[in-house]
Amino acid sequence: MKTQIDSIIETDGALILGAGIAGLFTALKLAPLPCIVLAGTRPGLSGSSAWAQGGIAAAMGEGDSWQSHAQDTIAAGAGLCDPAVVELVAREAPDRIEDLVAYGAPFDRKSDGTLALGREAAHSLPRIVHVKGDGAGAAISATLAARAAETDCITLLEGFHAIELALENGRVTGIFARSGLGPDARLILFRARAVILATGGLGALYAVTTNPLESRGEGLGMAARAGALIADPEFVQFHPTAIAIGRDPAPLATEALRGEGAVLVDASGERFMTAIHKDAELAPRDVVARAIHRQIMSGKKVFLDCRDAIGAEFPHHFPTVYGACMSAGIDPVRDLIPVAPAAHYHMGGIASDVQGRSSLPGLWVVGECASTGLHGANRLASNSLLEGLIFGARTADDVRGQLIAGAMRGLPPAPQRFASPAPPHILREAMSRDVALERDAQGLRAALGVINRLETITNEPALLNMAAAAKLVTAGALARQESRGGHWRSDYPEAKAPAVRTFMTLADAEKIAANAESQPSRISK
Numbered sequence: 001m002k003t004q005i006d007s008i009i010e011t012d013g014a015l016i017l018g019a020g021i022a023g024l025f026t027a028l029k030l031a032p033l034p035c036i037v038l039a040g041t042r043p044g045l046s047g048s049s050a051w052a053q054g055g056i057a058a059a060m061g062e063g064d065s066w067q068s069h070a071q072d073t074i075a076a077g078a079g080l081c082d083p084a085v086v087e088l089v090a091r092e093a094p095d096r097i098e099d100l101v102a103y104g105a106p107f108d109r110k111s112d113g114t115l116a117l118g119r120e121a122a123h124s125l126p127r128i129v130h131v132k133g134d135g136a137g138a139a140i141s142a143t144l145a146a147r148a149a150e151t152d153c154i155t156l157l158e159g160f161h162a163i164e165l166a167l168e169n170g171r172v173t174g175i176f177a178r179s180g181l182g183p184d185a186r187l188i189l190f191r192a193r194a195v196i197l198a199t200g201g202l203g204a205l206y207a208v209t210t211n212p213l214e215s216r217g218e219g220l221g222m223a224a225r226a227g228a229l230i231a232d233p234e235f236v237q238f239h240p241t242a243i244a245i246g247r248d249p250a251p252l253a254t255e256a257l258r259g260e261g262a263v264l265v266d267a268s269g270e271r272f273m274t275a276i277h278k279d280a281e282l283a284p285r286d287v288v289a290r291a292i293h294r295q296i297m298s299g300k301k302v303f304l305d306c307r308d309a310i311g312a313e314f315p316h317h318f319p320t321v322y323g324a325c326m327s328a329g330i331d332p333v334r335d336l337i338p339v340a341p342a343a344h345y346h347m348g349g350i351a352s353d354v355q356g357r358s359s360l361p362g363l364w365v366v367g368e369c370a371s372t373g374l375h376g377a378n379r380l381a382s383n384s385l386l387e388g389l390i391f392g393a394r395t396a397d398d399v400r401g402q403l404i405a406g407a408m409r410g411l412p413p414a415p416q417r418f419a420s421p422a423p424p425h426i427l428r429e430a431m432s433r434d435v436a437l438e439r440d441a442q443g444l445r446a447a448l449g450v451i452n453r454l455e456t457i458t459n460e461p462a463l464l465n466m467a468a469a470a471k472l473v474t475a476g477a478l479a480r481q482e483s484r485g486g487h488w489r490s491d492y493p494e495a496k497a498p499a500v501r502t503f504m505t506l507a508d509a510e511k512i513a514a515n516a517e518s519q520p521s522r523i524s525k
């Protein structure tokens with residue numbers, strides 16, 4: 001059954017889906033080109049961006065260099081970073097921080113007025129700009145939203161749920177979005193001369209995540225269902241230290257705490273990271289996350305001990321984490337913080353080039369929903385907000401030169417519309433059980449079975465977008481028969497040479513899933 005479009009909203013300029021840091025920064029860089037920014041939630045508070053705690057990496061300190069930032073990024077990426085992309089990001093980073101300063105971002109400064117730089121895991125030097133200790137995401141998001149709201153050519157629209165890309169003659173010309181719920185729901189076609197996805201990550205497809213529940217891979221799913229090429233979908237980063245107090249999503253204990261000297265201990269107060277990696281608690285994220293996961297799987301509890309390293313400074317230096325702990329009755333000045341790994345960041349995404357172009361004509365992608373080749377198999381801490389800024393600016397430059405007049409002619413077929421679904425519990429459980437920190441063929445086949453069954457019982461576009469995103473992650477993980485960075489296969493524990501990135505379409509993932517159904521898999525609960 002096809003449904004009616006209730007209204008059409010058109011712009012002569014660009015349409016951006018997503019009002020996190022990537023979407024807002026791109027909109028500001030596009031000015032004076034007219035631009036509509038469409039989002040589910042309020043710009044300034046929207047997406048993972050507003051929750052970012054650590055800050056943004058840029059080689060701006062004495063003795064630091066873009067080469068050192070690039071080297072650290074490549075080392076974390078476990079052989080899969082694109083060196084040309086890493087170089088341009090590391091080189092352009094200081095300029096993008098200066099842009100944020102010009103927009104009014106209130107970065108912490110030293111007494112001499114220069115930027116205060118923090119250190120995070122796997123960075124060889126302090127190079128993280130931050131705001132009020134752990135409040136970078138909230139402050140930068142609020143600053144960009146305020147600038148966007150006062151910029152005449154930018155129209156900010158919240159409360160819309162995008163469900164499908166509109167294509168005309170093979171070119172992306174718009175987005176179908178729903179406003180309202182139930183019988184009052186309206187289906188609106190937004191059309192523009194350039195369409196930019198800035199829809200963030202997919203952590204909320206997992207039962208245990210640090211991401212807001214709106215980060216459920218819908219932009220990735222929409223693009224994949226329209227035929228876009230997807231890169232490295234299997235690489236999901238798990239943050240080692242989500243605060244384990246049974247909340248969904250789980251609050252985060254920022255990496256900067258370990259940067260300040262906080263240590264990981266078991267219930268008897270013993271450190272275990274020193275025996276696992278030379279950098280101990282500051283080893284790459286996947287190493288720390290898997291070490292904690294194994295402790296927990298062996299029946300032990302894991303805690304972050306901040307008492308000696310941070311102590312009484314905690315409430316002032318890390319107010320967000322302090323608030324989260326205190327709300328659960330844990331005083332980190334005196335108590336150990338219980339921690340566990342949680343789905344945190346998607347290194348994979350919609351394949352894009354250095355101008356933000358996807359493989360679909362008319363569609364650009366920016367921020368966490370894109371895969372530029374920067375992160376490889378494992379993201380270096382505080383490189384993701386940076387990626388949104390770098391490619392936001394580059395996309396804006398490219399879009400200005402690429403606007404095609406008259407691309408919108410006919411009326412693309414409208415999708416079916418239903419109420420906004422949450423990702424089903426069974427999907428989130430399957431992803432957390434079988435597509436998380438330790439994977440094997442049996443578990444991945446079982447997860448594909450769950451996803452396949454889900455697709456057969458729904459025609460709700462939003463749910464199909466989530467299922468497509470989950471299928472790409474799982475099929476990519478099944479196809480990659482090695483362990484590398486964030487992707488660990490217990491049945492293939494070694495890395496294989498040469499290191500190759502994954503590029504696949506949804507049709508490729510469907511084939512892998514169909515084939516997996518004919519193989520033995522664990523009975524899913």
Ligand SMILES: Cc1cc2nc3c(=O)[nH]c(=O)nc-3n(C[C@H](O)[C@H](O)[C@H](O)COP(=O)(O)OP(=O)(O)OC[C@H]3O[C@@H](n4cnc5c(N)ncnc54)[C@H](O)[C@@H]3O)c2cc1C
Nearest residue numbers: 018019020022040047048049054055162200367368382385
């Ligand atoms: C707790 C936490 C801490 C972090 N700390 C850091 C850090 O210190 N440094 C760092 O570099 N990175 C950090 N990250 C990662 C970083 O925050 C994200 O990668 C980054 O914010 C992504 O920005 P984005 O603009 O691409 O997407 P987001 O900020 O997630 O924004 C996505 C936007 O898309 C909209 N959207 C999505 N789907 C739809 C739909 N179907 N319809 C309508 N709107 C839709 C959302 O409403 C939102 O506006 C952290 C992440 C988390 C969760």
